[in-house]
Amino acid sequence: MINVIGHLRTTYRRGDHHEDITSAFAPRQREVLAFLALHPEGARRETLTSLLWPEAPADRPHNALHATLSQLRRALRTATHGTLTDVIARRDDGAYALDRDQVSVDLWEANDILDATRPHHSTEHRLVAVQRLDELYLGDLAEGVNGEWIEAPRESLRRDVLDAYSALAHTIDETDPEQALDLLERARTLDRYNEVIYQEIARLQARLGHREAVTRTLALLTTTLAELGEHPSPETASLCESLQRPRSTHPSRDKTS
Structure with missing residues (x-):
């Protein structure tokens, strides 16, 4: 569950209780999650890079995004004890989107x-x-x-x-x-x-x-x-x-x- 109304918060359902795993993610990783929560239809890497990393070098504009996504996946695996390996799907058109089968978002409700x-x-x-x-x-x-x-x-x-x-x-x-x-x-x-x-x-x-x-x-x-x-x-x-x-x-x- 990703809560983006109020302070950003991520929780993971473990058995019959919800565990707060927000602290497992670095600020930029949380920002990526928040951005995708606001765009359930998905966002292309060019959009993510231009808005979240406007200072990225022109010759390597997407390096920071790819590194952040990799670090986010690693943090997710650690925080969920290997139960979840990724919550961001990359569609055939190249856009990134939160996996609705894995994630619910308070803003969507x-x-x-x-x-x-x-x-x-x-x-x-x-x-x-x-x-x-x-x-x-x-x-x-x-x-x-x-x-x-x-x-x-x-x-x-x-x-x-x-x-x-x-x-x-x-x-x-x-x-x-x-x-x-x-x-x-x-x-x-x-x-x-x-x-x-x-x-x-x-x-x-x-x-x-x-x-x-x-x-x-x-x-x-x-x-x-x-x-x-x-x-x-x-x-x-x-x-x-x-x-x-x-x-x-x-x-x-x-x-x-």
Whole structure:
């Protein structure tokens, strides 16, 4: 099992328990595993070399890749006591890919779960999917991997998870405001400087009668934006002030995409 959501982790099933063998692999070997986990369709050696070894000499561009793959196989055999000799297959077209018969990847499941959160599914189906997504999304993609190649997919996954939380919150905010509030709080942790999310949280808190929580939400936003040398907009301050006053109706929510 290769986990690439959060810190990269590799485990090997030995009998009835899973053994963590992450430390058996050198950083560059882990990076190769992470790259292939993000590309289940496979990647050609030219792609791997150009992205992971951009400094490779022009006359021997693939030497580092071949050496890393050889070392990875050796580390795998040692860590699994000879049970596994390789988890990377080379296809007929020359591309390298993780062997699905030998390896499972948390990101592959997460992508399937994200599809299950789309609006064309029933609300109940989406709620179950989001619960599983919350269990899987333990942090940024491949934390500890610092190559430029990881930056775009890392941000893409974060946005996809954020959108799943936000979209479902907007779907159920009238029928289940408590659950919607919980989803928005999760969304806030993924987009800490997004003022609109704080506004939506405050509106739901007020609707639920948690007026003192509105004060805390504004204080949290103020503290968070101060990290950037900024402060809440006058609109947000005015909104929170009005939400803390007893009244029968509150300003309507501005839905954003």
